[in-house]
Amino acid sequence: MATRQGASLDRKKLMADPIMVSTIVVLIAFLTLFILYPLAILLVDSFVSDSGLTLDVFKRIFKIPTFKTAITNTLKVGFLVGIISTAVGLLFAYVEVYVRSNKFMGGLFKVVSMLPVVSPPFVLSLSMIMLFGKAGIITRHLLGIYDNSVYGFWGIAIVQSMTFFPVCYMMFRGLLKNIDPSLEEAARDMGASRSKVFTSVTLPLLLPGIGNAFLVTFIESIADFANPMIIGGSYDTLATTIYLQITGAYDKPGAAAMAVVLLCITLLMFAVQKYYLEAKSTATLTGKASRQRMLIEDKSVRLPLTILCGAIALFVIIMYICVPIGALFPTWGYTFFPLTTKWFQLIFTRYKGFKAFKDSFMLSVIAAPITALLSMIISYLVVKRKFKGKGFIEAVSMLAMAVPGTVLGVGYIRGFSGGVFHTGFLQGLYGTGAILVIVFIVRSLPTGTRSGIAALRQIDKSIEESAYDMGANSMKVFTTVTLPLIKDSFLSGLVTAFVRSITAISAIILLVTPQFLLITVQINEFAEKGSYGLACAFATLLIAVTYTAVALMNLFIKHFGTSRKIKEEY
Amino acid sequence: MKKEKKGIRLDHISKIYKDPKTGKDFYAVKDTSLEIEPGSFVTLLGPSGCGKTTTLRMIAGFESPDEGEIFLGNEAINELTPNKRDTAMVFQSYALLPHYNIFDNVAYGLKLRKVPKEEIKERVTRILELVELSGMEARMTNQLSGGQQQRVALARALVIEPSVLLFDEPLSNLDAKLRVSMRTEIRRIQQEVGITAVYVTHDQSEAMAISDKIIIMNKGVVAQMGTPHEIYYHPNSEFVADFIGEANFLKGKMISHDDKVAQIEVDGLPITVAYEKNMKEGNDYTVVLRPEAASLSEKGGVPCTVELSRFMGSYQNYHVRVGNTLVKLEEHNPKNKRIFEVGEKCTLVFEPTSVHVL
Numbered sequence A: 001m002a003t004r005q006g007a008s009l010d011r012k013k014l015m016a017d018p019i020m021v022s023t024i025v026v027l028i029a030f031l032t033l034f035i036l037y038p039l040a041i042l043l044v045d046s047f048v049s050d051s052g053l054t055l056d057v058f059k060r061i062f063k064i065p066t067f068k069t070a071i072t073n074t075l076k077v078g079f080l081v082g083i084i085s086t087a088v089g090l091l092f093a094y095v096e097v098y099v100r101s102n103k104f105m106g107g108l109f110k111v112v113s114m115l116p117v118v119s120p121p122f123v124l125s126l127s128m129i130m131l132f133g134k135a136g137i138i139t140r141h142l143l144g145i146y147d148n149s150v151y152g153f154w155g156i157a158i159v160q161s162m163t164f165f166p167v168c169y170m171m172f173r174g175l176l177k178n179i180d181p182s183l184e185e186a187a188r189d190m191g192a193s194r195s196k197v198f199t200s201v202t203l204p205l206l207l208p209g210i211g212n213a214f215l216v217t218f219i220e221s222i223a224d225f226a227n228p229m230i231i232g233g234s235y236d237t238l239a240t241t242i243y244l245q246i247t248g249a250y251d252k253p254g255a256a257a258m259a260v261v262l263l264c265i266t267l268l269m270f271a272v273q274k275y276y277l278e279a280k281s282t283a284t285l286t287g288k289a290s291r292q293r294m295l296i297e298d299k300s301v302r303l304p305l306t307i308l309c310g311a312i313a314l315f316v317i318i319m320y321i322c323v324p325i326g327a328l329f330p331t332w333g334y335t336f337f338p339l340t341t342k343w344f345q346l347i348f349t350r351y352k353g354f355k356a357f358k359d360s361f362m363l364s365v366i367a368a369p370i371t372a373l374l375s376m377i378i379s380y381l382v383v384k385r386k387f388k389g390k391g392f393i394e395a396v397s398m399l400a401m402a403v404p405g406t407v408l409g410v411g412y413i414r415g416f417s418g419g420v421f422h423t424g425f426l427q428g429l430y431g432t433g434a435i436l437v438i439v440f441i442v443r444s445l446p447t448g449t450r451s452g453i454a455a456l457r458q459i460d461k462s463i464e465e466s467a468y469d470m471g472a473n474s475m476k477v478f479t480t481v482t483l484p485l486i487k488d489s490f491l492s493g494l495v496t497a498f499v500r501s502i503t504a505i506s507a508i509i510l511l512v513t514p515q516f517l518l519i520t521v522q523i524n525e526f527a528e529k530g531s532y533g534l535a536c537a538f539a540t541l542l543i544a545v546t547y548t549a550v551a552l553m554n555l556f557i558k559h560f561g562t563s564r565k566i567k568e569e570y
Numbered sequence B: 001m002k003k004e005k006k007g008i009r010l011d012h013i014s015k016i017y018k019d020p021k022t023g024k025d026f027y028a029v030k031d032t033s034l035e036i037e038p039g040s041f042v043t044l045l046g047p048s049g050c051g052k053t054t055t056l057r058m059i060a061g062f063e064s065p066d067e068g069e070i071f072l073g074n075e076a077i078n079e080l081t082p083n084k085r086d087t088a089m090v091f092q093s094y095a096l097l098p099h100y101n102i103f104d105n106v107a108y109g110l111k112l113r114k115v116p117k118e119e120i121k122e123r124v125t126r127i128l129e130l131v132e133l134s135g136m137e138a139r140m141t142n143q144l145s146g147g148q149q150q151r152v153a154l155a156r157a158l159v160i161e162p163s164v165l166l167f168d169e170p171l172s173n174l175d176a177k178l179r180v181s182m183r184t185e186i187r188r189i190q191q192e193v194g195i196t197a198v199y200v201t202h203d204q205s206e207a208m209a210i211s212d213k214i215i216i217m218n219k220g221v222v223a224q225m226g227t228p229h230e231i232y233y234h235p236n237s238e239f240v241a242d243f244i245g246e247a248n249f250l251k252g253k254m255i256s257h258d259d260k261v262a263q264i265e266v267d268g269l270p271i272t273v274a275y276e277k278n279m280k281e282g283n284d285y286t287v288v289l290r291p292e293a294a295s296l297s298e299k300g301g302v303p304c305t306v307e308l309s310r311f312m313g314s315y316q317n318y319h320v321r322v323g324n325t326l327v328k329l330e331e332h333n334p335k336n337k338r339i340f341e342v343g344e345k346c347t348l349v350f351e352p353t354s355v356h357v358l
């Protein structure tokens, strides 16, 4: 084949678009510096010493007995949580899609699906302790059990399962809705019983999806920091061990090596999930259902399933409500009446609640629009444009999804406390609000990008091409066509980023300096000290903020969402 | 339009893609050279996947040619991005901007060109009149019928007064009736504005009806370029003959000739065709016979046997066997003609000049 000028022409055309070029350059620099570099420095730190390449650090940390226990602990919890969340998620999805239900159940399901969006990570741990702990309302005051311990393996497993199963539920709901009902009806028609249809038709179709959901929760579980921190007690997981290695043992190289171990586990899971299961679980189930499904009316199936789901949903919801109520008890676990607002007064008067609120709020408010815009730009570039480096941008922003916050936090400490590569370059960044904002951005970018990509894929490529053809440059196309068309997705990305930022803790707790008071860090601190009243008051404040943000967004989309009008057509 | 018309020239253009399955490179368009005259209406016609869209997108600038150079007028435009090219494209899916109303859709290109507000209003109004959409300025795109949306797309492309209009199967989403009236409309407007137009379709009657010239493409290469008449009556290959309209191919050797006619022996039967100077005795030729160019008779012509005889309304449809070759015929206006039945022996009659020899 003769010389190819196509690629070089494409490059020249790209170069003729300076805004686009600088956007790409800035993006690549950002992703490299704030995602790849901190991870790379972890590897460098743990493999390189003064005498060159070495495994010494790893040898050392694997001699620490608590570290080895932490690995098994983490995997054990992850495994169990993966199984429970997947099973409960599947149950919920099945009941919603297959079983006729009433308005009340529908409402419950809706609330459950909303929870992962608005809930701060440790809320369930707090209410778990409040209900079932040594001085728990249920264990001690209702059942009279005085020595029940919620701390440890089961505590973490139950709390995490309750936190993550709604994610599985949403995944399965999408999958089940796409199964063509006639497949199952055909089996029914040939005489298979309802349970036989489920095990012989529905389940096999879902198998890749089940693996997918399991791994997603598995990753979430082993990356989770907040719950093990509060309810783990002496049961340490990798995330908490790494944290303690830094804050307790002041062993930064050791923590870096541990972070590498944790990262390897999540990356491995992520790779399997992303490249093997995700493709499979959608490929087998594409296409919309052709007809409405016949819902299950049969009482002997309907009642037990509905009751089971309803009970679980109610239980989870009660757990959430416990936190604001717990903030009103005069003495946590001992005197419940009269309800008092003293904790709220205390956090504002003595514990700088207002500053915590302000700091958390401000940093998140700065991070959210940047995150939302960045993820839309990345999605636009990935879906609509072709250029060298696109693969890099897509891969790195997705990679961030597999990086546990704790690992990122350690990477930032190692990577930026002495400047980039310990040269002092950008050293000023460390300890500032800016680096906190950057961590917020990096932590929310993958979710935003993923939903942005999904939204953009639905928009016919030729709409943007036509604008380009009419004479608009890339910037104009993005602002006058792309962005208005994905306004809703942008808005929900904005709110999600805000909520994720204001509720974030795992990475941020390692990086925050006394100059900033963050609500999540405060909750963690008070819960650690056993001041659950204060922790609950802070958590209530947080829930109020996140819930307001989500409610405002829904209101806004309902009234101003132009995309709704457009969607009717496309 | 006061603007000077511009033609398009493709100079040895190729586009190479990677086959996603095998990972191998292949030519979607191969070494294509074309000259499209200013103000003419040219149609790219060919089977699915032959590279029509790719060619059009290279002219618009969405794809970059891997070999060759594209000229707009006298200017080489390879390095220009689509927004810098003086072309406007009408997309198959219309690609209207769904968040704008009709007026804003049409005005979009003018606003980008920083045309003063009054002038925008004036030009948009004028162009909407031309496409007969006056009074619909405030509607959203989803409040229009398919044909109306199509006309908005056309108006939007016309209003910026490009040198070249590009159409990629603009009518394929419309029903058959509307397609016919819209193609007449497009032709009328193109004539009125006098703009150069490149039109992609795989509907041959559409191509015949509106084009000054038709370019037949096959597997990435131009098979033939010519007026509809040339393409139909003087196809340069079996592919073109077969692709445009129906054609029967009778293969044989030339056995003799005089100044006017030549004899070609097909399966032992001599067939008389018009003689052309470059034909030589002993060579192999293919006679292209259009179904409507011959009729059946009781004597004279080439002997044949009827294998199918079917009344189709406006014509009688025959399949007859000539030697070993099956020939399809359409005898038009059959009411007062003798109808031959299956199994009958008869003869195939046609003028030597009404067949084409390859």
Ligand SMILES: Nc1ncnc2c1ncn2[C@@H]1O[C@H](COP(=O)(O)OP(=O)(O)OP(=O)(O)O)[C@@H](O)[C@H]1O
Binding pocket: B017, B018, B019, B020, B028, B046, B047, B048, B049, B050, B051, B052, B053, B054, B055, B202
């Ligand atoms: N982006 C691409 N990557 C790889 N192959 C492509 C790409 N775009 C087109 N092709 C291939 O190039 C060939 C020509 O495609 P093109 O779209 O030009 O066909 P077409 O003539 O417009 O066909 P149709 O009438 O079906 O629209 C096809 O084989 C097609 O599969």
Ligand SMILES: [Mg+2]
Binding pocket: B052, B053, B054
């Ligand atoms: Mg095409």
